[in-house]
Amino acid sequence: MPAILSVQNLNKTYAGDFVALRDINLEIERGEIFALLGPNGAGKTTLINIICGIVNPTSGTAYVNGHDIASEFRRTRALVGLVPQELPVDSFTTVEQTAAFSRGLFGKPADPALVEKVLKSLSLWDKRDTKIIALSGGMKRRVLIAKALAHEPELLFLDEPTAGVDVELRQDMWKVVSRLRDDGVTVILTTHYIEEAEEMADRVGVINHGEIILVQDKRRLMRELGKKQLTLSLNAPLDRLPATLGAFALELAPGGSELVYTYDSNENRTGITGLLGALQEAGIHFNDLDTSQSSLEEIFVDLVKRPQ
Amino acid sequence: MNFQAIKAIYLSEMARMFRTAVQSIVAPVLSTSLYFVIFGSAIGSRISEIDGITYGAFIVPGLIMLSIMTESISNSSFAIYFPRFIGTIFEVLSAPVSWVEVVLGYVGAAATKSVIIGTIIFITANFFVDIDIAHPFVALLFLVLTSFSFCLFGFILGVWADGWEKLTIIPVLVIMPLTFLGGTFYSISMLPEAWQKISLFNPIVYLISGFRWSFYEHSDVAVGLSIGATVGFLVACLLVVRWIFKTGYRLRT
Numbered sequence A: 001m002p003a004i005l006s007v008q009n010l011n012k013t014y015a016g017d018f019v020a021l022r023d024i025n026l027e028i029e030r031g032e033i034f035a036l037l038g039p040n041g042a043g044k045t046t047l048i049n050i051i052c053g054i055v056n057p058t059s060g061t062a063y064v065n066g067h068d069i070a071s072e073f074r075r076t077r078a079l080v081g082l083v084p085q086e087l088p089v090d091s092f093t094t095v096e097q098t099a100a101f102s103r104g105l106f107g108k109p110a111d112p113a114l115v116e117k118v119l120k121s122l123s124l125w126d127k128r129d130t131k132i133i134a135l136s137g138g139m140k141r142r143v144l145i146a147k148a149l150a151h152e153p154e155l156l157f158l159d160e161p162t163a164g165v166d167v168e169l170r171q172d173m174w175k176v177v178s179r180l181r182d183d184g185v186t187v188i189l190t191t192h193y194i195e196e197a198e199e200m201a202d203r204v205g206v207i208n209h210g211e212i213i214l215v216q217d218k219r220r221l222m223r224e225l226g227k228k229q230l231t232l233s234l235n236a237p238l239d240r241l242p243a244t245l246g247a248f249a250l251e252l253a254p255g256g257s258e259l260v261y262t263y264d265s266n267e268n269r270t271g272i273t274g275l276l277g278a279l280q281e282a283g284i285h286f287n288d289l290d291t292s293q294s295s296l297e298e299i300f301v302d303l304v305k306r307p308q
Numbered sequence B: 001m002n003f004q005a006i007k008a009i010y011l012s013e014m015a016r017m018f019r020t021a022v023q024s025i026v027a028p029v030l031s032t033s034l035y036f037v038i039f040g041s042a043i044g045s046r047i048s049e050i051d052g053i054t055y056g057a058f059i060v061p062g063l064i065m066l067s068i069m070t071e072s073i074s075n076s077s078f079a080i081y082f083p084r085f086i087g088t089i090f091e092v093l094s095a096p097v098s099w100v101e102v103v104l105g106y107v108g109a110a111a112t113k114s115v116i117i118g119t120i121i122f123i124t125a126n127f128f129v130d131i132d133i134a135h136p137f138v139a140l141l142f143l144v145l146t147s148f149s150f151c152l153f154g155f156i157l158g159v160w161a162d163g164w165e166k167l168t169i170i171p172v173l174v175i176m177p178l179t180f181l182g183g184t185f186y187s188i189s190m191l192p193e194a195w196q197k198i199s200l201f202n203p204i205v206y207l208i209s210g211f212r213w214s215f216y217e218h219s220d221v222a223v224g225l226s227i228g229a230t231v232g233f234l235v236a237c238l239l240v241v242r243w244i245f246k247t248g249y250r251l252r253t
Helices: A043-053 A074-079 A095-105 A111-119 A137-150 A167-182 A194-200 A217-223 A272-281 A296-305 B004-017 B020-045 B055-087 B088-095 B099-125 B136-160 B164-180 B193-199 B203-216 B224-246
Strands: A006-012 A020-028 A033-037 A060-064 A080-083 A157-158 A186-190 A203-208 A211-217 A228-234 A251-252 A257-265 A284-291
Touching: A006 A043, A020 A043, A020 A211, A033 A194, A043 A060, A043 A157, A043 A186, A060 A074, A060 B004, A074 B136, A080 A137, A095 A111, A095 A137, A095 B004, A095 B088, A111 A137, A137 A157, A137 A167, A157 B055, A157 B193, A167 A186, A167 A194, A186 A194, A203 A217, A211 A217, A228 A272, A257 A272, B004 B020, B004 B055, B004 B099, B020 B055, B020 B099, B055 B088, B055 B136, B055 B164, B055 B203, B099 B136, B099 B224, B136 B203, B136 B224, B203 B224
Parallel strands: A033 A186, A033 A203, A080 A157, A157 A186
Antiparallel strands: A006 A020, A006 A060, A203 A211, A228 A257, A228 A284, A251 A257
């Protein structure tokens, strides 16, 4: 069975010679949740819009379920749902009407029971007869998700799905994505909330300046690129590190009352035993210790700051 | 063919028409009634018959055409411009639909509105003057062809416009003058010979003349030529719309 999405050598240059995407290659497996991370202007939305048919690529192509997005656009678009970053909705229609419209537009026969199920899953059923103009921004975002789900996509793009929504709604969204995963829907989401990717994604892709700089299983990424640190709270502050500790990756925290040791937890020998012995020999005593691992956010910031 | 999509767009557009019934239906009927009162009754009573047709009855086909052309352009240009303006066009562009289905949905709904308005104006005109239609099927053909071709023209306008001003500039500065000079209120045979020849370069003359022929068998140009010109305009608009979707002009970046 082909990958649900295969992007091949995709390039996009906008008018004015602005290069938005450079030779993008990406494979998305069926049923996974893929988080596409990148700073503003990195090319995330352009990539999504090309796959959905809203933007024309300059060169290259993409395949959805093995079908070319250009020559077999009917088959590919029928499989793809999009929740855009902005909130473009027809303010004068009702919630139920707009969801039913989306279903029809994507070639599906009317199915009031399915629309009801979708609206209920997004806590929109009570608002089904409300005109969209009367809804809050968060509710409009739910409506956009309902519109995308109403035509039963197999591949769903969520472009910044929780931008500008409150914590409660964000957690509701996470539950929705989790249910979609259970139903076998492949989800590609872009987000500025790295914790969202950390919470939900199976794999993470990082895009910067129009180039995919990394695609990795999330846990593996955090394991391989994440730093682990041991922080020791000293009994007495130090002015500087003794020369005998020069062999260790140690830093003296400002104020001199903490020593921070960075190590790789995947290595057989972390060096912690040796460090503790060397501290003993140097007469440096500590009253507390703590270990921490860098978050996906720290890894992301580190990746996009690296020189190209 | 994605018939569900055509139906969805068509019904959504028709629902918009009924949401704005006063603007969509009442306004054109009111303005046309005023034309009848002013030109048909007040001024028309002082104008002699034209080829045996009372002036009030003579202007009916022209007034129906005037309304159909302006309403067709206005409805279909707004129908596509508004989704572009508020961003909801993304959904149509990302849907499994071809340009044919988009056109049948949007232009079909706009043309339906125009035919409804034309029919209402015809019924309204009957309250002011006695009208007989000599060739009802030809009249219906002109009504449908004109509605569809001017809706297509409006659709092109709605894609081309990148601001509200551009949306109204062509109807106001080009279509309206051509319609008034196209024989809405007179027969071009009433003009000096030089102006008669110049009028033949006005495409609206052919539409109004053909439509009037279907009512009274009176025309300024041959009816076959009128049908040919209307079909030619329709085909030209279709080719432009096809090009728009093929290239993504002002729709896809």
